[in-house]
Amino acid sequence: xxxxxxxxxxxxxxxxxxxxxxxxxxxxxxxxxxxxxxxxxxxxxxxxxxxxxxxxxxxxxxxxxxxxxxxxxxxxxxxxxxxxxxxxxxxxxxxxxxxxxxxxxxxxxxxxxxxxxxxxxx
Ligand code: HEC
Numbered sequence: 001x002x003x004x005x006x007x008x009x010x011x012x013x014x015x016x017x018x019x020x021x022x023x024x025x026x027x028x029x030x031x032x033x034x035x036x037x038x039x040x041x042x043x044x045x046x047x048x049x050x051x052x053x054x055x056x057x058x059x060x061x062x063x064x065x066x067x068x069x070x071x072x073x074x075x076x077x078x079x080x081x082x083x084x085x086x087x088x089x090x091x092x093x094x095x096x097x098x099x100x101x102x103x104x105x106x107x108x109x110x111x112x113x114x115x116x117x118x119x120x121x122x
Contacts, residue, residue, distance in 0.1 A: 012097045026074070028105050033096055037103065038090040045104055053104070061105035072101050 029037060037055075044052040053060035076097050079085035086092060086119050092100070102109065 028109075029099055033099050033103075036089055036092055036096055037100055040092070041087050041100055043088070055104045056106055058106050065105050065107065069098070069101070069107075072105075073097055076101060090114065 042055065044050045045055045048054065053064060064075075073094070075083065076087055077085065077094075089096070102106075
């Protein structure tokens with residue numbers, strides 16, 4: 001049985017990750033979506049050894065991202081391999097899944113894909 005402690009821990013992990021990943025380019029989550037992430041996805045996506053691409057690990061997400069967002073969404077909803085249907089998140093809407101996936105895979109929202117403005121300095 002999981003207890004309150006581990007839920008609290010997950011919430012802390014989520015908050016820390018959100019802080020770490022709080023870059024302008026990362027997809028943003030609402031407070032509610034952060035909670036959904038902490039209570040569901042991070043059980044596996046922030047735990048090594050279960051075969052899940054880890055939150056923010058761009059390299060690990062690459063093969064999934066390569067299939068395209070609709071395919072990732074479908075796999076998340078239907079489940080695939082060790083990924084349970086809906087990732088245990090019965091409260092997640094389709095929009096939530098899109099946001100959670102973009103957040104975990106560190107995908108920028110489409111509009112912010114600005115070119116290479118940096119790199120010339122020094
Ligand atoms: C019980 C563990 C577990 C939970 C909970 C979980 N995942 Fe996963 N997830 C996995 C594993 C394991 C994989 C890798 C599956 C594979 O490659 O076969 C995965 C893969 C994925 C993928 C890529 C699927 C693909 O093939 O394109 C997405 C997207 C994803 N998870 C989203 C989520 C989201 C969003 C949540 C929370 C709502 C979540 N997962 C919760 C274990 C989990």
